[in-house]
Amino acid sequence: MHTVQTPRETLVDRIRQVEFLSLLPSEHLELLARSSMIREGDKGEVLFRQGQVGAQFLWLMEGGLRLTRTQPDGREKVIHLFSSPALVAEAAILLGQPLPATATLTGPSRILHIDRGAVREAVQTHPDLALNLLGSVMLRLRELTRSLANHGQSSGVARVAAYLLGRVDESGALVLPASKKDVASYLGMQPESFSRALAALKQQGLIEVRDQQIQVCDLAALSAVMR
Amino acid sequence: MHTVQTPRETLVDRIRQVEFLSLLPSEHLELLARSSMIREGDKGEVLFRQGQVGAQFLWLMEGGLRLTRTQPDGREKVIHLFSSPALVAEAAILLGQPLPATATLTGPSRILHIDRGAVREAVQTHPDLALNLLGSVMLRLRELTRSLANHGQSSGVARVAAYLLGRVDESGALVLPASKKDVASYLGMQPESFSRALAALKQQGLIEVRDQQIQVCDLAALSAVMR
DNA sequence: CGAAGCTTTGACAACTCTCAAGACTTGTGG
DNA sequence: CCACAAGTCTTGAGAGTTGTCAAAGCTTCG
Numbered sequence: 467m468h469t470v471q472t473p474r475e476t477l478v479d480r481i482r483q484v485e486f487l488s489l490l491p492s493e494h495l496e497l498l499a500r501s502s503m504i505r506e507g508d509k510g511e512v513l514f515r516q517g518q519v520g521a522q523f524l525w526l527m528e529g530g531l532r533l534t535r536t537q538p539d540g541r542e543k544v545i546h547l548f549s550s551p552a553l554v555a556e557a558a559i560l561l562g563q564p565l566p567a568t569a570t571l572t573g574p575s576r577i578l579h580i581d582r583g584a585v586r587e588a589v590q591t592h593p594d595l596a597l598n599l600l601g602s603v604m605l606r607l608r609e610l611t612r613s614l615a616n617h618g619q620s621s622g623v624a625r626v627a628a629y630l631l632g633r634v635d636e637s638g639a640l641v642l643p644a645s646k647k648d649v650a651s652y653l654g655m656q657p658e659s660f661s662r663a664l665a666a667l668k669q670q671g672l673i674e675v676r677d678q679q680i681q682v683c684d685l686a687a688l689s690a691v692m693r
Numbered sequence: 694m695h696t697v698q699t700p701r702e703t704l705v706d707r708i709r710q711v712e713f714l715s716l717l718p719s720e721h722l723e724l725l726a727r728s729s730m731i732r733e734g735d736k737g738e739v740l741f742r743q744g745q746v747g748a749q750f751l752w753l754m755e756g757g758l759r760l761t762r763t764q765p766d767g768r769e770k771v772i773h774l775f776s777s778p779a780l781v782a783e784a785a786i787l788l789g790q791p792l793p794a795t796a797t798l799t800g801p802s803r804i805l806h807i808d809r810g811a812v813r814e815a816v817q818t819h820p821d822l823a824l825n826l827l828g829s830v831m832l833r834l835r836e837l838t839r840s841l842a843n844h845g846q847s848s849g850v851a852r853v854a855a856y857l858l859g860r861v862d863e864s865g866a867l868v869l870p871a872s873k874k875d876v877a878s879y880l881g882m883q884p885e886s887f888s889r890a891l892a893a894l895k896q897q898g899l900i901e902v903r904d905q906q907i908q909v910c911d912l913a914a915l916s917a918v919m920r
Numbered sequence: 921c922g923a924a925g926c927t928t929t930g931a932c933a934a935c936t937c938t939c940a941a942g943a944c945t946t947g948t949g950g
Numbered sequence: 951c952c953a954c955a956a957g958t959c960t961t962g963a964g965a966g967t968t969g970t971c972a973a974a975g976c977t978t979c980g
Contacts, residue, residue: 536842537846539847541845545841557827561831589823590821590824596827597788600787600830603784604788604830606834607833611772615763617841617844618764619765654845692765693767
Protein backbone atom coordinates (compact mmCIF):
# COMPACT_ATOMS: atom_id res chain seq x y z
CA MET A 467 0.00 0.00 0.00
CA HIS A 468 1.47 3.35 -0.98
CA THR A 469 0.62 7.02 -0.56
CA VAL A 470 -0.63 9.02 -3.52
CA GLN A 471 0.65 12.57 -3.85
CA THR A 472 -2.40 14.80 -3.99
CA PRO A 473 -2.74 18.59 -4.29
CA ARG A 474 -4.37 20.29 -1.32
CA GLU A 475 -7.41 21.49 -3.26
CA THR A 476 -8.15 17.99 -4.53
CA LEU A 477 -7.98 16.70 -0.98
CA VAL A 478 -10.52 19.30 0.13
CA ASP A 479 -12.84 18.14 -2.63
CA ARG A 480 -12.48 14.52 -1.58
CA ILE A 481 -13.15 15.31 2.05
CA ARG A 482 -16.24 17.22 1.08
CA GLN A 483 -17.59 13.99 -0.38
CA VAL A 484 -17.35 12.18 2.94
CA GLU A 485 -20.99 11.95 3.94
CA PHE A 486 -20.95 13.36 7.44
CA LEU A 487 -18.26 15.98 6.80
CA SER A 488 -19.90 17.62 3.81
CA LEU A 489 -21.59 20.35 5.80
CA LEU A 490 -18.39 21.67 7.34
CA PRO A 491 -17.33 25.21 6.32
CA SER A 492 -14.46 25.44 3.85
CA GLU A 493 -11.93 26.68 6.37
CA HIS A 494 -12.52 23.59 8.44
CA LEU A 495 -12.10 21.35 5.41
CA GLU A 496 -8.81 23.11 4.70
CA LEU A 497 -7.74 22.27 8.22
CA LEU A 498 -8.67 18.61 7.81
CA ALA A 499 -6.90 18.45 4.45
CA ARG A 500 -3.65 19.48 6.10
CA SER A 501 -3.47 16.15 7.93
CA SER A 502 -5.03 13.97 5.25
CA MET A 503 -3.71 11.73 2.53
CA ILE A 504 -4.85 9.24 -0.05
CA ARG A 505 -3.42 5.74 -0.18
CA GLU A 506 -3.82 2.94 -2.70
CA GLY A 507 -3.69 -0.77 -2.11
CA ASP A 508 -4.43 -4.07 -3.82
CA LYS A 509 -6.37 -7.20 -3.05
CA GLY A 510 -5.23 -8.97 0.09
CA GLU A 511 -3.56 -5.98 1.74
CA VAL A 512 -4.52 -5.39 5.34
CA LEU A 513 -5.78 -1.93 6.25
CA PHE A 514 -5.91 -2.55 9.99
CA ARG A 515 -6.05 -5.46 12.39
CA GLN A 516 -8.46 -6.43 15.15
CA GLY A 517 -7.29 -4.92 18.42
CA GLN A 518 -5.27 -2.07 16.91
CA VAL A 519 -6.10 1.54 17.71
CA GLY A 520 -6.76 3.60 14.62
CA ALA A 521 -5.19 7.06 14.29
CA GLN A 522 -7.04 8.08 11.14
CA PHE A 523 -10.53 8.08 9.73
CA LEU A 524 -10.88 5.83 6.72
CA TRP A 525 -13.04 6.76 3.78
CA LEU A 526 -13.16 4.07 1.11
CA MET A 527 -13.26 6.13 -2.09
CA GLU A 528 -12.87 3.26 -4.53
CA GLY A 529 -12.75 -0.52 -4.29
CA GLY A 530 -13.96 -2.83 -1.57
CA LEU A 531 -12.94 -4.46 1.68
CA ARG A 532 -14.07 -7.08 4.13
CA LEU A 533 -14.14 -6.94 7.91
CA THR A 534 -13.25 -10.24 9.55
CA ARG A 535 -13.05 -11.34 13.12
CA THR A 536 -11.18 -14.26 14.63
CA GLN A 537 -13.54 -16.78 16.17
CA PRO A 538 -12.80 -18.61 19.42
CA ASP A 539 -11.77 -21.66 17.40
CA GLY A 540 -9.18 -19.66 15.47
CA ARG A 541 -10.89 -19.44 12.11
CA GLU A 542 -12.00 -16.18 10.58
CA LYS A 543 -15.55 -15.03 9.92
CA VAL A 544 -16.58 -12.18 7.65
CA ILE A 545 -18.52 -9.60 9.66
CA HIS A 546 -19.18 -7.04 6.98
CA LEU A 547 -18.53 -6.36 3.31
CA PHE A 548 -17.90 -2.77 2.25
CA SER A 549 -18.14 -1.31 -1.23
CA SER A 550 -17.07 2.23 -2.03
CA PRO A 551 -18.04 4.77 -1.04
CA ALA A 552 -18.07 3.95 2.65
CA LEU A 553 -16.84 5.16 6.01
CA VAL A 554 -15.09 2.38 7.91
CA ALA A 555 -14.90 1.81 11.67
CA GLU A 556 -15.66 5.47 12.36
CA ALA A 557 -16.86 5.08 15.93
CA ALA A 558 -13.91 3.07 17.23
CA ILE A 559 -11.47 5.42 15.56
CA LEU A 560 -13.11 8.58 16.88
CA LEU A 561 -13.16 7.21 20.40
CA GLY A 562 -9.67 5.78 20.25
CA GLN A 563 -10.93 2.31 21.07
CA PRO A 564 -9.35 -0.90 19.80
CA LEU A 565 -10.83 -1.87 16.45
CA PRO A 566 -13.27 -4.77 16.71
CA ALA A 567 -12.26 -6.48 13.46
CA THR A 568 -9.61 -6.80 10.77
CA ALA A 569 -9.98 -5.00 7.41
CA THR A 570 -8.63 -6.57 4.22
CA LEU A 571 -8.94 -5.16 0.71
CA THR A 572 -10.93 -7.34 -1.68
CA GLY A 573 -9.63 -5.56 -4.77
CA PRO A 574 -7.65 -2.50 -5.91
CA SER A 575 -8.80 0.37 -3.69
CA ARG A 576 -8.15 3.99 -2.79
CA ILE A 577 -8.61 5.11 0.78
CA LEU A 578 -8.75 8.64 2.12
CA HIS A 579 -7.08 8.96 5.54
CA ILE A 580 -8.03 11.86 7.80
CA ASP A 581 -6.32 12.54 11.10
CA ARG A 582 -8.39 11.46 14.07
CA GLY A 583 -7.54 14.47 16.22
CA ALA A 584 -8.62 16.93 13.55
CA VAL A 585 -11.99 15.21 13.13
CA ARG A 586 -12.48 15.03 16.86
CA GLU A 587 -11.96 18.74 17.09
CA ALA A 588 -14.42 19.36 14.28
CA VAL A 589 -17.01 17.18 16.02
CA GLN A 590 -16.71 19.09 19.25
CA THR A 591 -17.14 22.47 17.61
CA HIS A 592 -19.98 21.30 15.37
CA PRO A 593 -22.52 19.35 17.43
CA ASP A 594 -24.45 18.38 14.30
CA LEU A 595 -21.49 16.35 13.11
CA ALA A 596 -21.78 14.10 16.13
CA LEU A 597 -25.41 13.39 15.31
CA ASN A 598 -24.52 12.63 11.70
CA LEU A 599 -21.80 10.30 12.86
CA LEU A 600 -24.24 8.63 15.20
CA GLY A 601 -26.54 8.19 12.23
CA SER A 602 -23.95 6.35 10.20
CA VAL A 603 -23.11 4.12 13.15
CA MET A 604 -26.82 3.47 13.56
CA LEU A 605 -26.92 2.25 9.97
CA ARG A 606 -24.20 -0.24 10.75
CA LEU A 607 -26.10 -1.35 13.83
CA ARG A 608 -29.24 -1.97 11.80
CA GLU A 609 -27.37 -4.07 9.30
CA LEU A 610 -25.74 -6.09 12.03
CA THR A 611 -29.05 -6.82 13.76
CA ARG A 612 -30.55 -7.80 10.42
CA SER A 613 -27.59 -10.00 9.66
CA LEU A 614 -27.82 -11.57 13.09
CA ALA A 615 -31.52 -12.30 12.70
CA ASN A 616 -30.89 -13.92 9.33
CA HIS A 617 -28.34 -16.26 10.88
CA GLY A 618 -31.19 -17.74 12.90
CA GLN A 619 -32.81 -18.95 9.69
CA SER A 620 -32.83 -22.70 9.62
CA SER A 621 -32.28 -23.25 5.94
CA GLY A 622 -29.18 -22.11 4.14
CA VAL A 623 -31.09 -21.65 0.90
CA ALA A 624 -33.50 -19.35 2.75
CA ARG A 625 -30.60 -17.23 4.03
CA VAL A 626 -29.20 -16.87 0.53
CA ALA A 627 -32.61 -15.95 -0.87
CA ALA A 628 -33.11 -13.32 1.82
CA TYR A 629 -29.67 -11.92 1.14
CA LEU A 630 -30.20 -11.67 -2.60
CA LEU A 631 -33.60 -10.04 -2.19
CA GLY A 632 -32.07 -7.45 0.11
CA ARG A 633 -29.58 -6.34 -2.54
CA VAL A 634 -31.42 -6.35 -5.88
CA ASP A 635 -32.01 -3.13 -7.79
CA GLU A 636 -35.20 -2.23 -9.65
CA SER A 637 -34.37 -4.52 -12.56
CA GLY A 638 -33.75 -7.50 -10.30
CA ALA A 639 -30.00 -7.53 -10.88
CA LEU A 640 -27.20 -7.43 -8.34
CA VAL A 641 -23.45 -7.80 -8.06
CA LEU A 642 -21.95 -9.70 -5.16
CA PRO A 643 -19.75 -7.28 -3.17
CA ALA A 644 -16.94 -9.84 -2.82
CA SER A 645 -15.89 -13.35 -3.75
CA LYS A 646 -18.44 -16.09 -3.15
CA LYS A 647 -16.16 -17.46 -0.50
CA ASP A 648 -16.41 -14.21 1.47
CA VAL A 649 -20.14 -13.84 0.93
CA ALA A 650 -20.57 -17.40 2.17
CA SER A 651 -18.67 -16.61 5.35
CA TYR A 652 -20.74 -13.45 5.78
CA LEU A 653 -23.89 -15.55 5.52
CA GLY A 654 -22.52 -18.00 8.07
CA MET A 655 -21.95 -20.99 5.84
CA GLN A 656 -19.20 -22.87 4.00
CA PRO A 657 -18.33 -21.93 0.39
CA GLU A 658 -19.59 -25.35 -0.72
CA SER A 659 -22.97 -24.79 0.89
CA PHE A 660 -23.28 -21.38 -0.72
CA SER A 661 -22.43 -22.83 -4.10
CA ARG A 662 -25.05 -25.54 -3.66
CA ALA A 663 -27.67 -23.00 -2.57
CA LEU A 664 -27.07 -20.90 -5.67
CA ALA A 665 -27.18 -24.03 -7.83
CA ALA A 666 -30.51 -25.02 -6.30
CA LEU A 667 -32.04 -21.60 -6.97
CA LYS A 668 -30.61 -21.58 -10.47
CA GLN A 669 -32.07 -25.00 -11.23
CA GLN A 670 -35.51 -23.81 -10.15
CA GLY A 671 -35.19 -20.99 -12.65
CA LEU A 672 -35.37 -18.30 -9.96
CA ILE A 673 -31.98 -16.74 -10.68
CA GLU A 674 -29.18 -16.64 -13.23
CA VAL A 675 -25.55 -16.54 -12.19
CA ARG A 676 -22.49 -15.39 -14.11
CA ASP A 677 -19.48 -14.95 -11.86
CA GLN A 678 -20.40 -12.24 -9.34
CA GLN A 679 -23.31 -10.98 -11.40
CA ILE A 680 -26.70 -12.34 -10.44
CA GLN A 681 -30.04 -11.78 -12.11
CA VAL A 682 -33.22 -12.54 -10.20
CA CYS A 683 -35.85 -13.88 -12.59
CA ASP A 684 -38.77 -14.54 -10.24
CA LEU A 685 -38.95 -12.16 -7.29
CA ALA A 686 -42.18 -13.59 -5.89
CA ALA A 687 -40.96 -17.17 -5.98
CA LEU A 688 -37.66 -16.15 -4.39
CA SER A 689 -39.56 -14.44 -1.57
CA ALA A 690 -41.50 -17.65 -1.02
CA VAL A 691 -38.26 -19.58 -0.55
CA MET A 692 -37.48 -17.57 2.57
CA ARG A 693 -40.26 -19.22 4.55
CA MET B 694 -47.43 -1.33 32.60
CA HIS B 695 -48.16 1.63 34.81
CA THR B 696 -46.54 4.92 35.74
CA VAL B 697 -45.05 5.37 39.21
CA GLN B 698 -45.58 8.72 40.90
CA THR B 699 -42.11 10.05 41.70
CA PRO B 700 -41.03 13.30 43.40
CA ARG B 701 -38.97 15.61 41.21
CA GLU B 702 -35.85 15.35 43.32
CA THR B 703 -35.86 11.56 43.15
CA LEU B 704 -36.16 11.76 39.38
CA VAL B 705 -33.11 14.00 39.21
CA ASP B 706 -31.18 11.45 41.25
CA ARG B 707 -32.23 8.64 38.93
CA ILE B 708 -31.28 10.59 35.84
CA ARG B 709 -27.89 11.33 37.34
CA GLN B 710 -27.30 7.57 37.42
CA VAL B 711 -27.78 7.22 33.67
CA GLU B 712 -24.24 6.64 32.48
CA PHE B 713 -23.87 9.24 29.79
CA LEU B 714 -25.97 11.93 31.48
CA SER B 715 -24.14 11.94 34.80
CA LEU B 716 -21.85 14.82 33.90
CA LEU B 717 -24.63 17.25 33.11
CA PRO B 718 -24.99 20.30 35.41
CA SER B 719 -27.84 20.17 37.91
CA GLU B 720 -29.97 22.74 36.13
CA HIS B 721 -29.97 20.59 33.04
CA LEU B 722 -30.94 17.54 35.04
CA GLU B 723 -33.82 19.53 36.48
CA LEU B 724 -34.92 20.32 32.97
CA LEU B 725 -34.78 16.67 31.94
CA ALA B 726 -36.66 15.62 35.06
CA ARG B 727 -39.57 17.83 34.07
CA SER B 728 -40.35 15.54 31.13
CA SER B 729 -39.39 12.24 32.74
CA MET B 730 -41.25 9.47 34.47
CA ILE B 731 -40.75 6.02 35.87
CA ARG B 732 -42.86 3.09 34.74
CA GLU B 733 -43.15 -0.46 36.01
CA GLY B 734 -44.02 -3.60 34.11
CA ASP B 735 -44.04 -7.35 34.42
CA LYS B 736 -42.76 -10.30 32.45
CA GLY B 737 -44.09 -10.49 28.94
CA GLU B 738 -45.04 -6.84 28.59
CA VAL B 739 -43.84 -5.14 25.43
CA LEU B 740 -41.88 -1.93 25.81
CA PHE B 741 -41.72 -1.13 22.11
CA ARG B 742 -42.08 -2.89 18.80
CA GLN B 743 -39.82 -3.21 15.80
CA GLY B 744 -40.52 -0.36 13.38
CA GLN B 745 -41.98 2.06 15.93
CA VAL B 746 -40.38 5.45 16.50
CA GLY B 747 -39.44 6.01 20.10
CA ALA B 748 -40.26 9.36 21.73
CA GLN B 749 -38.39 8.71 24.98
CA PHE B 750 -35.04 7.47 26.14
CA LEU B 751 -35.29 4.24 28.08
CA TRP B 752 -33.08 3.53 31.07
CA LEU B 753 -33.62 0.07 32.52
CA MET B 754 -33.23 0.71 36.26
CA GLU B 755 -34.29 -2.71 37.46
CA GLY B 756 -35.18 -6.00 35.85
CA GLY B 757 -34.36 -7.32 32.40
CA LEU B 758 -35.56 -7.38 28.83
CA ARG B 759 -34.89 -9.05 25.52
CA LEU B 760 -34.64 -7.53 22.08
CA THR B 761 -36.12 -9.71 19.37
CA ARG B 762 -36.41 -9.35 15.65
CA THR B 763 -38.77 -11.03 13.25
CA GLN B 764 -36.93 -13.20 10.77
CA PRO B 765 -37.91 -13.48 7.11
CA ASP B 766 -39.61 -16.79 7.87
CA GLY B 767 -41.81 -15.19 10.53
CA ARG B 768 -40.21 -16.61 13.65
CA GLU B 769 -38.50 -14.46 16.25
CA LYS B 770 -34.84 -14.38 17.13
CA VAL B 771 -33.34 -12.86 20.27
CA ILE B 772 -30.83 -10.17 19.28
CA HIS B 773 -29.77 -8.98 22.70
CA LEU B 774 -30.42 -9.62 26.38
CA PHE B 775 -30.35 -6.64 28.73
CA SER B 776 -29.95 -6.69 32.49
CA SER B 777 -30.30 -3.57 34.59
CA PRO B 778 -28.78 -1.09 34.58
CA ALA B 779 -28.80 -0.46 30.85
CA LEU B 780 -29.61 2.14 28.24
CA VAL B 781 -31.82 0.70 25.51
CA ALA B 782 -31.96 1.64 21.82
CA GLU B 783 -30.45 5.05 22.53
CA ALA B 784 -29.20 5.80 19.03
CA ALA B 785 -32.44 5.07 17.20
CA ILE B 786 -34.43 7.06 19.72
CA LEU B 787 -32.14 10.07 19.62
CA LEU B 788 -32.21 10.15 15.82
CA GLY B 789 -35.93 9.52 15.57
CA GLN B 790 -35.36 6.42 13.47
CA PRO B 791 -37.62 3.37 13.52
CA LEU B 792 -36.52 0.93 16.19
CA PRO B 793 -34.71 -2.09 14.75
CA ALA B 794 -36.16 -4.65 17.18
CA THR B 795 -38.94 -5.41 19.66
CA ALA B 796 -38.35 -5.12 23.42
CA THR B 797 -40.11 -7.46 25.84
CA LEU B 798 -39.67 -7.56 29.62
CA THR B 799 -38.25 -10.84 30.93
CA GLY B 800 -39.29 -10.11 34.54
CA PRO B 801 -40.64 -7.38 36.81
CA SER B 802 -38.84 -4.19 35.77
CA ARG B 803 -38.69 -0.45 36.33
CA ILE B 804 -37.87 1.82 33.41
CA LEU B 805 -36.96 5.49 33.48
CA HIS B 806 -38.41 7.40 30.50
CA ILE B 807 -36.77 10.67 29.44
CA ASP B 808 -38.17 12.87 26.72
CA ARG B 809 -36.26 12.60 23.47
CA GLY B 810 -36.39 16.30 22.64
CA ALA B 811 -34.92 17.30 25.98
CA VAL B 812 -32.01 14.90 25.59
CA ARG B 813 -31.41 16.02 22.05
CA GLU B 814 -31.15 19.58 23.24
CA ALA B 815 -28.73 18.58 25.96
CA VAL B 816 -26.58 16.72 23.45
CA GLN B 817 -26.35 19.74 21.17
CA THR B 818 -25.31 22.09 23.93
CA HIS B 819 -22.84 19.62 25.47
CA PRO B 820 -20.69 18.08 22.73
CA ASP B 821 -19.12 15.65 25.19
CA LEU B 822 -22.47 13.97 25.64
CA ALA B 823 -22.52 12.98 22.00
CA LEU B 824 -19.15 11.31 22.35
CA ASN B 825 -20.33 9.45 25.45
CA LEU B 826 -23.41 8.34 23.60
CA LEU B 827 -21.28 7.21 20.71
CA GLY B 828 -19.25 5.23 23.21
CA SER B 829 -22.24 3.33 24.52
CA VAL B 830 -23.40 2.57 20.99
CA MET B 831 -19.89 1.41 20.22
CA LEU B 832 -20.17 -1.08 23.08
CA ARG B 833 -23.32 -2.49 21.55
CA LEU B 834 -21.57 -2.71 18.18
CA ARG B 835 -18.71 -4.67 19.73
CA GLU B 836 -21.08 -7.14 21.31
CA LEU B 837 -22.95 -7.60 18.08
CA THR B 838 -19.79 -8.28 16.09
CA ARG B 839 -18.66 -10.73 18.74
CA SER B 840 -22.04 -12.41 18.75
CA LEU B 841 -22.01 -12.59 14.97
CA ALA B 842 -18.54 -14.15 14.93
CA ASN B 843 -19.64 -16.74 17.48
CA HIS B 844 -22.55 -17.76 15.27
CA GLY B 845 -20.00 -18.96 12.74
CA GLN B 846 -18.75 -21.58 15.20
CA SER B 847 -19.53 -24.99 13.88
CA SER B 848 -20.31 -26.75 17.14
CA GLY B 849 -23.19 -25.73 19.36
CA VAL B 850 -21.34 -26.90 22.46
CA ALA B 851 -18.46 -24.61 21.46
CA ARG B 852 -20.81 -21.63 21.19
CA VAL B 853 -22.23 -22.32 24.62
CA ALA B 854 -18.75 -22.70 26.12
CA ALA B 855 -17.64 -19.41 24.57
CA TYR B 856 -20.75 -17.69 25.85
CA LEU B 857 -20.32 -18.95 29.40
CA LEU B 858 -16.63 -18.00 29.48
CA GLY B 859 -17.51 -14.51 28.36
CA ARG B 860 -19.82 -13.98 31.34
CA VAL B 861 -18.15 -15.61 34.35
CA ASP B 862 -17.01 -13.50 37.30
CA GLU B 863 -13.76 -14.02 39.22
CA SER B 864 -15.13 -17.02 41.10
CA GLY B 865 -16.27 -18.74 37.93
CA ALA B 866 -19.96 -18.23 38.61
CA LEU B 867 -22.59 -16.63 36.43
CA VAL B 868 -26.33 -16.10 36.18
CA LEU B 869 -28.09 -16.41 32.86
CA PRO B 870 -29.67 -13.06 31.99
CA ALA B 871 -32.91 -14.68 30.85
CA SER B 872 -34.69 -18.00 30.47
CA LYS B 873 -32.73 -20.78 28.81
CA LYS B 874 -35.15 -20.60 25.93
CA ASP B 875 -34.17 -16.97 25.28
CA VAL B 876 -30.48 -17.58 25.76
CA ALA B 877 -30.73 -20.44 23.28
CA SER B 878 -32.30 -18.16 20.71
CA TYR B 879 -29.63 -15.55 21.36
CA LEU B 880 -26.98 -18.19 20.69
CA GLY B 881 -28.72 -19.19 17.50
CA MET B 882 -29.95 -22.62 18.49
CA GLN B 883 -33.08 -24.44 19.62
CA PRO B 884 -33.90 -24.75 23.33
CA GLU B 885 -33.38 -28.51 23.08
CA SER B 886 -29.90 -28.10 21.65
CA PHE B 887 -28.97 -25.65 24.39
CA SER B 888 -30.24 -28.03 27.04
CA ARG B 889 -28.22 -30.86 25.54
CA ALA B 890 -25.10 -28.71 25.32
CA LEU B 891 -25.37 -27.82 29.01
CA ALA B 892 -25.98 -31.46 29.85
CA ALA B 893 -22.87 -32.48 27.92
CA LEU B 894 -20.70 -29.93 29.73
CA LYS B 895 -22.23 -30.93 33.06
CA GLN B 896 -21.53 -34.61 32.44
CA GLN B 897 -17.87 -33.84 31.72
CA GLY B 898 -17.69 -32.12 35.10
CA LEU B 899 -16.88 -28.73 33.59
CA ILE B 900 -19.91 -26.89 34.97
CA GLU B 901 -22.71 -27.18 37.50
CA VAL B 902 -26.20 -25.96 36.72
CA ARG B 903 -29.04 -25.00 39.04
CA ASP B 904 -31.81 -23.17 37.24
CA GLN B 905 -30.28 -19.99 35.87
CA GLN B 906 -27.23 -20.19 38.12
CA ILE B 907 -24.16 -21.76 36.57
CA GLN B 908 -20.84 -22.54 38.21
CA VAL B 909 -17.81 -23.17 36.03
CA CYS B 910 -15.59 -25.82 37.64
CA ASP B 911 -12.80 -26.12 35.09
CA LEU B 912 -12.03 -22.92 33.22
CA ALA B 913 -9.10 -24.35 31.27
CA ALA B 914 -11.03 -27.38 30.07
CA LEU B 915 -13.98 -25.20 29.11
CA SER B 916 -11.68 -23.01 27.04
CA ALA B 917 -10.41 -26.11 25.27
CA VAL B 918 -13.96 -27.02 24.27
CA MET B 919 -14.22 -23.89 22.13
CA ARG B 920 -11.79 -25.25 19.57
C1' DC C 921 3.99 -22.94 -18.43
C1' DG C 922 3.33 -23.78 -13.49
C1' DA C 923 1.57 -22.32 -9.03
C1' DA C 924 -1.94 -20.62 -6.29
C1' DG C 925 -6.56 -19.58 -5.29
C1' DC C 926 -11.54 -19.74 -6.20
C1' DT C 927 -15.46 -22.48 -7.58
C1' DT C 928 -18.06 -26.56 -8.28
C1' DT C 929 -19.54 -31.36 -7.61
C1' DG C 930 -19.64 -35.80 -5.10
C1' DA C 931 -19.89 -38.85 -1.00
C1' DC C 932 -20.09 -39.53 3.79
C1' DA C 933 -20.35 -38.57 8.65
C1' DA C 934 -21.92 -35.59 12.13
C1' DC C 935 -24.65 -32.52 13.79
C1' DT C 936 -28.85 -29.97 14.62
C1' DC C 937 -33.73 -29.47 13.90
C1' DT C 938 -38.13 -31.37 14.40
C1' DC C 939 -41.65 -33.88 16.60
C1' DA C 940 -43.20 -36.11 20.86
C1' DA C 941 -43.73 -36.95 25.54
C1' DG C 942 -42.96 -36.43 30.39
C1' DA C 943 -41.17 -33.83 34.71
C1' DC C 944 -41.39 -29.65 36.85
C1' DT C 945 -42.73 -24.84 38.21
C1' DT C 946 -45.98 -21.08 38.59
C1' DG C 947 -50.28 -18.71 38.73
C1' DT C 948 -55.37 -18.99 38.62
C1' DG C 949 -59.79 -20.31 39.99
C1' DG C 950 -62.83 -23.47 42.17
C1' DC D 951 -56.02 -25.98 49.86
C1' DC D 952 -56.19 -28.46 45.80
C1' DA D 953 -56.74 -28.99 40.86
C1' DC D 954 -55.88 -27.37 36.58
C1' DA D 955 -53.78 -24.77 32.94
C1' DA D 956 -49.83 -22.75 30.92
C1' DG D 957 -45.17 -22.38 30.30
C1' DT D 958 -40.38 -24.02 30.85
C1' DC D 959 -37.03 -27.56 30.81
C1' DT D 960 -35.37 -32.13 29.79
C1' DT D 961 -34.84 -36.44 27.29
C1' DG D 962 -35.62 -39.60 23.34
C1' DA D 963 -35.71 -40.97 18.37
C1' DG D 964 -35.62 -40.10 13.42
C1' DA D 965 -35.00 -37.17 9.32
C1' DG D 966 -32.78 -33.73 7.07
C1' DT D 967 -29.07 -30.45 6.25
C1' DT D 968 -24.72 -28.94 6.62
C1' DG D 969 -19.77 -29.49 7.47
C1' DT D 970 -15.89 -32.10 6.05
C1' DC D 971 -12.82 -34.38 2.96
C1' DA D 972 -11.52 -35.13 -1.78
C1' DA D 973 -10.91 -34.15 -6.53
C1' DA D 974 -11.31 -31.69 -10.75
C1' DG D 975 -12.17 -27.42 -13.75
C1' DC D 976 -11.19 -22.74 -14.05
C1' DT D 977 -8.93 -18.17 -13.74
C1' DT D 978 -5.11 -15.16 -12.50
C1' DC D 979 -0.47 -13.99 -11.98
C1' DG D 980 4.34 -14.40 -12.14
